[in-house]
Every structure is written in C-alpha cells, then in structure tokens.
Amino acid sequence: MEEIQLFLDEAKDLMTKGLNHVSHELTKIRAGKANPAMLDGIMVSYYGAMTPINQVSSMTSPDARTIFIKPWEKGTIPEIERAIINANLGLNPQNDGQQVIINVPMLTEERRKQLVKQVGQECEHGKVSVRTIRKETNEQLKKIKGASEDDVKNAEETVQKMTDDFISRIDALMKKKEAEIMTV
Known part of the structure; x- marks a missing residue:
C-alpha cells in the first residue's frame, strides 16, 4: 500500500x-588532531549579535597541532579569543595582531x-x-x-x-x- x-x-x-x-x-569531539570543525557551534559577539565563528572569520589547519582563525575584521580578535575560552574546550587562543592561533595540546x-x-x-x-x-x-x-x-x-x-x-x-x-x- x-x-x-x-x-x-x-x-x-x-x-x-x-x-x-x-x-x-x-x-x-577532537581526537588530538587540530580540525576547524572543533570550533563549530562557538558563537562570537559581533556588533552586539551572537554570530557563529565561521561567519566572522576563515579557519584553517596548516598542520595536525594548529588552527589559524583569520577574522574578516581585526577588531573581532578579542571577541573570538573570549568566545573560545568561554566554550570550555581546553584550548588557549593567542593572537599575533592579524589572526588567532590555537595550538592544540596532546591529549x-x-x-x-x-x-x-x-x-x-x-x-x-x-x-x-x-x-x-x-x-x-x-x-x-x-x-x-x-x-x-x-x-x-x-x-x-x-x-x-x-x-x-x-x-x-x-x-x-x-x-x-x-x-x-x-x-x-
């Protein structure tokens, strides 16, 4: 039928x-290797609106231990760092003035x-x-x-x-x- x-x-x-x-x-869920997908779901305050991190920046993983987050606007770097810390993923973001760098520690x-x-x-x-x-x-x-x-x-x-x-x-x-x- x-x-x-x-x-x-x-x-x-x-x-x-x-x-x-x-x-x-x-x-x-990270498995020791750096992967930009680990940051999916992180929301960044962007001009007062909560916005997914991948909509305010480009994310790349040049090697197995590092993620580079290059924001479209440099002024969002502190907001991106704060959002990553608040997400409680055990990651310590750093920045070089141009981008946010995350070194993924060994598990x-x-x-x-x-x-x-x-x-x-x-x-x-x-x-x-x-x-x-x-x-x-x-x-x-x-x-x-x-x-x-x-x-x-x-x-x-x-x-x-x-x-x-x-x-x-x-x-x-x-x-x-x-x-x-x-x-x-």
Missing part, C-alpha cells in the same frame, strides 16, 4: 537525519577516556532517537485503516531491519571515533 510506503520512507529519512546528526556531533590518557565516554553518550542519543522513530512509525502503521494485518506485520519487520541497520551504522561510527581518540 502507498500509505505504508510513505511511513517507511519517512522513517528512513528521519533515521538518516539522526545518523547524520550523530556523525556531525562526533566531528566536534592525556585521562582526557582520552573522558572523550570516549562523550562519544558513547552521543552515540547512545542517536540510538535512542532511531528507536523512538521505530516506535512512532510502528504506532502509525497500526492506525492505518484498510491495511491487512499481514501488510502491517511486513512493514513492521521492514522498520525493524532499518532500525538494526542504522544502529549498527552508529556503532561503526562509535568504534571508528574511539579508535581515533585512543590512537596516540
């Missing part, structure tokens, strides 16, 4: 968005373990959202009028297969990120 297929397509779309969200959140064993826990929490949130989508989709399938029990059962099995697939993808992301963090 068309209606069943619509629910299945919507569930797959929502699960894909959940997976993409987890993947994006994991890029923010300690204790910090690596904390980051692995954080990765686990992010992935668990992703799994919960996938399971919630499964539950809601199954409830919607049962409410379809005029659908045979067999059609609904088959659709629920399809939803379960999608759920298992997306949870295994999240697990794979988690294993990859944990290995990345624990590699010295």
Whole structure:
C-alpha cells in the first residue's frame, strides 16, 4: 500500500537525519588532531549579535597541532579569543595582531577516556532517537485503516531491519571515533 510506503520512507529519512546528526556531533569531539570543525557551534559577539565563528572569520589547519582563525575584521580578535575560552574546550587562543592561533595540546590518557565516554553518550542519543522513530512509525502503521494485518506485520519487520541497520551504522561510527581518540 502507498500509505505504508510513505511511513517507511519517512522513517528512513528521519533515521538518516539522526545518523547524520550523530556523525556531525562526533566531528566536534577532537581526537588530538587540530580540525576547524572543533570550533563549530562557538558563537562570537559581533556588533552586539551572537554570530557563529565561521561567519566572522576563515579557519584553517596548516598542520595536525594548529588552527589559524583569520577574522574578516581585526577588531573581532578579542571577541573570538573570549568566545573560545568561554566554550570550555581546553584550548588557549593567542593572537599575533592579524589572526588567532590555537595550538592544540596532546591529549592525556585521562582526557582520552573522558572523550570516549562523550562519544558513547552521543552515540547512545542517536540510538535512542532511531528507536523512538521505530516506535512512532510502528504506532502509525497500526492506525492505518484498510491495511491487512499481514501488510502491517511486513512493514513492521521492514522498520525493524532499518532500525538494526542504522544502529549498527552508529556503532561503526562509535568504534571508528574511539579508535581515533585512543590512537596516540
């Protein structure tokens, strides 16, 4: 039935968005290498408005330990430094008058373990959202009028297969990120 297929397509779309969200959140967790994505989500006061850091500057990572943040206007350098310090990422910004320079320190064993826990929490949130989508989709399938029990059962099995697939993808992301963090 068309209606069943619509629910299945919507569930797959929502699960894909959940997976993409987890993947994006994991890029923010640093694994010892400097990456401008670590600074995503940092907001800078720019003419009184809170603005994402990547909209007031260009960010590059010339090597594995350094991030250069070159603001469009030199007057925003102190605001960028303050925003980075307030973001509590364990980074110490410095400036040379032209740009903000961040030297990314080596991770300690204790910090690596904390980051692995954080990765686990992010992935668990992703799994919960996938399971919630499964539950809601199954409830919607049962409410379809005029659908045979067999059609609904088959659709629920399809939803379960999608759920298992997306949870295994999240697990794979988690294993990859944990290995990345624990590699010295």
